[in-house]
Amino acid sequence: MSINNRILSDFENNNVEFITTVPCKQLAGVIDVIDNSEKIFHIPSNKEDEGMGLCAGAYMGGKRSAIIMQNTAIGVTINTLATLIQYYHFPLPMLISYRGELGEPVACQVEMAIHTKALLQQMNIPTYHFHHPDDVQEFDAILKHTFMCNKPTAILTDASFWNKANNQEGAA
Amino acid sequence: MIRSDILKTLIPVISDKLVVCNIGLPSQELHMLDDQPSNFYMLGTMGLSSSIGLGLALAQKDQVIAIDGDGSVLTNFGTLPTIANNVADNFILLIIDNGSYGSTGDQPTYAGKKTSLAAVAKACGCDNVVECRAEQTADALQAALESHKMTIIVSKCESGNIPVPVITMDPVVIAHRFMNEVKTRN
Numbered sequence: 001m002s003i004n005n006r007i008l009s010d011f012e013n014n015n016v017e018f019i020t021t022v023p024c025k026q027l028a029g030v031i032d033v034i035d036n037s038e039k040i041f042h043i044p045s046n047k048e049d050e051g052m053g054l055c056a057g058a059y060m061g062g063k064r065s066a067i068i069m070q071n072t073a074i075g076v077t078i079n080t081l082a083t084l085i086q087y088y089h090f091p092l093p094m095l096i097s098y099r100g101e102l103g104e105p106v107a108c109q110v111e112m113a114i115h116t117k118a119l120l121q122q123m124n125i126p127t128y129h130f131h132h133p134d135d136v137q138e139f140d141a142i143l144k145h146t147f148m149c150n151k152p153t154a155i156l157t158d159a160s161f162w163n164k165a166n167n168q169e170g171a172a
Numbered sequence: 173m174i175r176s177d178i179l180k181t182l183i184p185v186i187s188d189k190l191v192v193c194n195i196g197l198p199s200q201e202l203h204m205l206d207d208q209p210s211n212f213y214m215l216g217t218m219g220l221s222s223s224i225g226l227g228l229a230l231a232q233k234d235q236v237i238a239i240d241g242d243g244s245v246l247t248n249f250g251t252l253p254t255i256a257n258n259v260a261d262n263f264i265l266l267i268i269d270n271g272s273y274g275s276t277g278d279q280p281t282y283a284g285k286k287t288s289l290a291a292v293a294k295a296c297g298c299d300n301v302v303e304c305r306a307e308q309t310a311d312a313l314q315a316a317l318e319s320h321k322m323t324i325i326v327s328k329c330e331s332g333n334i335p336v337p338v339i340t341m342d343p344v345v346i347a348h349r350f351m352n353e354v355k356t357r358n
Contacts, residue, residue: 018231041230043258045223046250053220054254057192057227060212060351062358065227083216084224088347 003165004029006136007095011066012039014143016093018058018065020044020051024097026162027068034068048073049080056090064147066093071100071116071156072109081123081152089150093143098129098156103163120154127154133165173306174332175241175268176201181310185317190354192225192238196275198268200336202239209353213339213346219248222265226255229263234357235317236262242269242283249292255324256297264316265324266309272331290326298324306330 001009007030011019018041021031035042041063045051048069055065073096085092099106100113120127126149128142129135139155146153175198183206192212193199199213212228214221222245225238245251245267255265271284283289290303300321304312306329316323339346 018227043230043254045254047248049217049220050223050248050250050254053217053223053248053251054227054230056220057224057229058231059227060224060347061228061231061354062351063231080217080220084214084220087216088343090347 002029002169003133003136003162004033007139008033008037010140010143012037014064014140014147016064016066016143017041018043018055018063019068020054020065021068022046022048022051022070022073024070024099026097026099026157026159027095030095031068048076052077052080052085052092055092056084056088059090064091066095068095070097072112074116074119075112078119078123081125085152086123090152091146091150092152093146094152094154096154096156098158101158101160103159116156125152125154127156130155130157130161133161133168135161136165174330174334175270175274176205176334176336178268178306178309178327178329179205181307182313185310185313186237189317190228190234190236190357192221192228192236194221194240194244197333197336198239198241200339201334203339204336209349212350213341215339215343215346219244219251222251222255223248225265226251226258226260226263228354229260230258232354232358233262234354235264236260237264237266237313240265240267241274242267242271242289243273243281245289246281246283246287252293252296252298255322256293256299259299259322261320261322263322264313266313267324267326268309268329269326270329270331274331274333278331278333284331290324293324293326298322300324302326303328
């Protein structure tokens with residue numbers, strides 16, 4: 001199973017039915033399979049804090065929700081995370097493209113990468129870093145954990161994770 | 173009429189509806205006038221009332237009214253294309269447009285100057301956009317509910333505030349009782 005389909009099936013098996021996305025090159029494949037899923041309502045948002053509002057509403061409407069975004073969005077969403085998601089105890093898995101790590105061609109991406117983990121730690125957000133393709137094995141447990149504890153969680157997926165996963169698929 | 177006058181006229185229309193209410197004085201006024209488990213009060217996060225309301229409307233069947241302000245819509249302008257392109261006919265966005273940031277001391281907004289939120293909503297692709305005067309708001313909202321079409325209402329009113337107590341209810345309690353209410357309707 002491809003890494004994108006693995007992530008999709010973990011979302012589906014955990015009854016995540018509402019996903020909002022702000023795109024990233026690294027996440028294009030997973031956004032595609034989510035968009036094609038019959039079990040998941042995919043709603044692109046224009047900004048990540050808007051997306052978190054959509055997710056909060058959907059969750060109150062009885063649908064488990066998730067957001068897919070870049071790590072630059074941590075800078076955009078601190079207030080929303082604190083005063084909406086954390087304040088009202090809404091669970092929110094955040095599948096995040098961790099730009100600015102090894103292999104990054106765009107220097108400016110490093111500027112937010114160096115703040116990403118520090119900001120998540122400051123916000124007391126449980127954070128998981130997928131660096132090797134095998135790390136995806138934990139995704140199912142992370143989703144279960146998120147909906148158990150009603151917190152936002154961050155899954156940082158870096159270029160090594162995506163490149164190695166895609167190379168493995170290419171070789172297979 | 174100022175916002176609190178409009179809210180008073182809306183109570184008979186919205187009392188038994190799912191309402192997502194904007195941060196600050198709008199939520200405090202609604203809470204004081206007619207606290208209901210079907211009301212979701214935003215205690216923070218300026219700008220997201222319309223987004224929360226749309227997410228809620230897309231996720232379940234009951235009608236949802238998001239009460240927003242001109243300042244809040246201006247701060248989350250990206251919401252209007254998202255609403256236009258994800259039609260939920262059980263969703264009504266009511267923008268009470270007093271041309272000012274009421275909760276922070278009535279500083280003027282651009283919606284009170286050259287910018288028309290109704291024109292922006294239409295340009296974003298929203299199909300049913302109604303602009304009305306303050307005193308017409310309850311009728312416009314009732315008509316929108318009966319139409320079962322996603323509708324954006326822009327209610328033009330005067331700026332001004334009344335003294336209201338802050339909401340001391342715990343956010344988790346607000347969400348919990350609201351979610352229970354949603355569950356009973358689906």
